[in-house]
Amino acid sequence: MKNQKAQKWYGSINTLAIYVGIYSLLHTATYIAQTQLMVGLGTTIAGESFRIFTLLFIWICLYTLSMATYFIYSFNIYRTLTTNIFEKLRSIEESALAHYGSGKLHTTVNNDLNTVLKLFLDYPANIITGTAIGIYILFLIGRYSIQTAFILIVLSTAYGLYGMWSTKVAKELYGHVRDVFRQKQNLTTMILKENTFLKVSISDTFFHQIVKDIVDKYKDTVQRWAVLSSSRNIMMNIMTVISTTICVYNMRENKAIAIALIGIIPMWFIQIDKIIGSVVGISKALIAMKHIEKLMNEEESRLISPDIPLDVKDMISIYGTHKPVSMTVNKGECILIKGDNGIGKSSLLKSLTGSLQRNSGYIKKGKGKFYYLPQNTLIIPGSVYENIKLDKDISPEKVEKLIDQLGLHPLFEDLPLDRELHPDKDTLSRGQKRAIDILRAALSNADIILMDEPESGVNDKYKNIFQQIVHTLKNMGKSLIIVSHSNWWEDVADSTVVLEKFR
Structure with a gap:
């Protein structure tokens, strides 16, 4: 019965798996073609013969098919989600949806829908594609230099661990920001609803101290969150430059591959970043999915x-x-x-x-x-x-x-x-x-x-x-x-x- 209710709002799980598989396959093929295109450019620049335009045509076709698949699937699944969920939402009292917290109800539900949409497509596709591309790039580099491939694994692992840690901490800090903001909203509601503003003097030290503590806490948390989020981007750029420099230097005797690595290594770290974001985002998406399932399973007595x-x-x-x-x-x-x-x-x-x-x-x-x-x-x-x-x-x-x-x-x-x-x-x-x-x-x-x-x-x-x-x-x-x-x-x-x- 629960599976039938679930299928009612997000469709058949088999259909979802087929779409994710097709999109991941096309996306992976697109990146492999892009990698080979960079190798082809490096070969051409090095003065060697290579069918660059044939590869470019293949890459364009694969990229177009990949984006078309993404658009068709995301449009259909989002239409299914919004049609079923908002139809349910408009007939349910807001008091039955306290788990959504403060803010505009429809906006909150829409944010949950966008997060769940990523769980159904972006996150699994990013993990599958990123892993496949990583293996392919390591195989490509390893053919010419095992040492260079090993160095790339060590550097990217270090960045991956840092990225997971910084993303997790940034998420916790963002949660603190949200909690402080809600505390401010609750204080405002208390003042308006219980007429506290007329009971508490404007010059009252205690009242001013409450407001000051909230503002200071909010400011400090936002600053820490911003610094940590920025440091992750800076770290990715630093690791990209270091890895590219080391790999290009080690492959200097093979000019074609060395030139290609200038474009391949940044793509490698972008894929790692996507995998990190997807792994961390899955937990958030599962929470959003529980919210929506709770909404869809509201008892008829609530209507x-x-x-x-x-x-x-x-x-x-x-x-x-x-x-x-x-x-x-x-x-x-x-x-x-x-x-x-x-x-x-x-x-x-x-x-x-x-x-x-x-x-x-x-x-x-x-x-x-x-x-x-x-x-x-x-x-x-x-x-x-x-x-x-x-x-x-x-x-x-x-x-x-x-x-x-x-x-x-x-x-x-x-x-x-x-x-x-x-x-x-x-x-x-x-x-x-x-x-x-x-x-x-x-x-x-x-x-x-x-x-x-x-x-x-x-x-x-x-x-x-x-x-x-x-x-x-x-x-x-x-x-x-x-x-x-x-x-x-x-x-x-x-x-x-x-x-x-x-x-």
Whole structure:
């Protein structure tokens, strides 16, 4: 059963092995051809005869096939991963995914996908190709000088051990950087959520010392990590120069091979570096794979109910000064959100759509779509009909029918659908603009409609019409969240959420 679930998100393991084998074989052949091409160049420079253009053509063909195989395979496997995983992700509550830690959830999952993709292709191919090329180069050099091949083995082994050690330490340091950064984020969240900032004086020595310790630790760790990462690159260059010099000197009597080694030795160390990175990266990729498997094996009880399009727990919008908000929006239900000016009502709506981050809490979304009505209506050059339908393929007759269904005829009595509109020559009333917005929302097939002060600037004589629109949308199965200062919506709202300031 577990294997079936695994195959569902990354495909057949046999298919993966075949692709890795084909790519590794082509990649190895490409590097062997490249090595022989360097030998051919050395032979030509030394004044000896060699079919350099034939070898160049072979190398180009192999390189093209290798890259084509890589592109086709990586595209297919990444498409499989993203299709299956993100489909699962959009229907699972974020609280069930605490193992992903802080940061944007989709970004974190995408990083895991990229790491797993390397595990399925890059890492095994690098190890196979690097090992095969290393053996081939040693065999090539050993044919002319066993001593030179032995020296190259000793130097490259020394660099390999140093590379493994430095990569491991750099990885640990990077982990410390991440931990310190999370500590800083947790402190910020604590201040915002628990109102600690108002309880702790700005001049308080203890508070300043906490912040100073975090900054100093972060700075010191980053510096050590940067120095260690740079030293590895410097060491590779030093070992490349030393090895090339020794090998070329030992092979000086064979000019063709000596010249070829100037290009072959750097390629040798690049392959060693790839092997080191792949070996170290496998452990990280396996952790990422466990994360994704945990995601894919989430129990169905974790999934949001079809009758609950939205569930919010202890949320604070990023610009909000309100207490944590919790609410459940059922299908066909209207929620009214009220609060003082500047408390973060509009920011709360934008956080629900995902266009703004939030400081705390989680949002549990169903599979339905959101539609957000901003305070200001966007008018584009074109007819009223074109402004309503936007990019939808909808006939004028269907728009007329929807106007009738929503009871919007009073607002369109002097506004025919073929009337031309222009943003610079705005002659529409506020009520007509909101009517256009509501029609756009109804045509969007959204399950949840978020309205930011929809009554603002609308004549009070249209109050009953707008209340009836809410009733109609609810009967159509739409869920509505309305932010408002007025009392227009209290009679049609199923519940009211009042945002309260921190005390």
